[in-house]
Amino acid sequence: KNQVEQxxxxxxxxxxxxxxxxxxxxxxxxxxxxxxxxxxGRGPVSLTxxxxxxxxxSNGRYTATLDADTKQSSLHITASQLSDSASYIxxxxxxxxxxxxxxxxxxTVTVRA
Amino acid sequence: xxxxxxxxxHLIKEKRETATLKCYPIPRHDTVYWYQQGPGQDPQFLISxxxxxxxxxxxxxxxxxxxQFSDYHSELNMSSLELGDSALYFCASSLARSSYxxxxxxxxxxxxxx
Numbered sequence: 565k566n567q568v569e570q571x572x573x574x575x576x577x578x579x580x581x582x583x584x585x586x587x588x589x590x591x592x593x594x595x596x597x598x599x600x601x602x603x604x605g606r607g608p609v610s611l612t613x614x615x616x617x618x619x620x621x622s623n624g625r626y627t628a629t630l631d632a633d634t635k636q637s638s639l640h641i642t643a644s645q646l647s648d649s650a651s652y653i654x655x656x657x658x659x660x661x662x663x664x665x666x667x668x669x670x671x672t673v674t675v676r677a
Numbered sequence: 678x679x680x681x682x683x684x685x686x687h688l689i690k691e692k693r694e695t696a697t698l699k700c701y702p703i704p705r706h707d708t709v710y711w712y713q714q715g716p717g718q719d720p721q722f723l724i725s726x727x728x729x730x731x732x733x734x735x736x737x738x739x740x741x742x743x744x745q746f747s748d749y750h751s752e753l754n755m756s757s758l759e760l761g762d763s764a765l766y767f768c769a770s771s772l773a774r775s776s777y778x779x780x781x782x783x784x785x786x787x788x789x790x791x
Binding site: 596598600605606607608609610613615653657664665667668669670 | 681718719720722733735765767769777778779780781782783784785787
C-alpha cells in the first residue's frame with residue numbers, strides 16, 4: 565500500500581485561476597516532505613521542502629503547507645500559467661541512513677487558456 | 678548552477694541486449710540514486726551509492742547492476758533486456774550531510790526495448 569496518497573489524480577483549470585493539491589502520508593519516521601514538479605519526460609524538479617517544524621513554505625506562485633500532526637500537506641498554485649501544466653508529486657522522506665523517498669502517484673494539472 | 682547529467686537521453690535496444698546508463702552528479706555531491714519510472718507510474722527506487730559504496734538497494738532486478746566510480750559518476754548496467762524494462766531511468770544526487778539531504782534529479786534516460 566502506498567504510504568503517500570495524493571488527490572485529485574488530475575485536474576483541469578483555466579489560466580489565471582488558483583488550485584490546491586492534497587497529499588496525505590503515513591510514512592514514519594518522518595524526515596521531510598517535498599513537492600516536485602515533473603514535466604512530461606523530464607526529471608522531477610523540487611519546488612519546496614519542509615521539515616516537521618515548518619507549517620508553510622513558498623516558492624513564487626507555489627505555496628506548500630504541512631500539518632505534521634494530521635500528516636497532511638497541500639500545494640497551492642496561485643494565478644496559474646500554461647507552463648504550470650505538469651505532474652506534481654508529493655514525496656516524503658523517511659528518517660533513515662539513506663533518507664529513502666516515498667513517492668505519491670502525483671496529480672496531473674492541466675492549465676487551459 | 679551545474680545539474681545532474683545523464684547520458685544518453687534516449688536509448689533504443691532490442692530484447693536480450695545490454696544497456697549502460699551513465700549519471701554525473703552535481704559537483705561535490707557524494708550520493709547517487711537510481712530510479713525507474715514506468716509509464717504513468719511514480720519513480721521506483723532501484724539502488725543508491727554513498728562515497729562509492731552501495732548504500733541501499735530497492736527493487737533492482739538481478740539482471741541490473743550499478744556502481745559508483747572514483748569521480749562519483751555512476752553507471753547502471755542492464756543485461757538481458759526485457760520489454761518491461763522500457764521506462765524512464767532517473768539518476769539523482771545529493772550531499773549526504775546537507776540539512777535536507779535534498780535529491781536533485783537528472784533529466785532522465787528514456788529506454789525503449791523493442
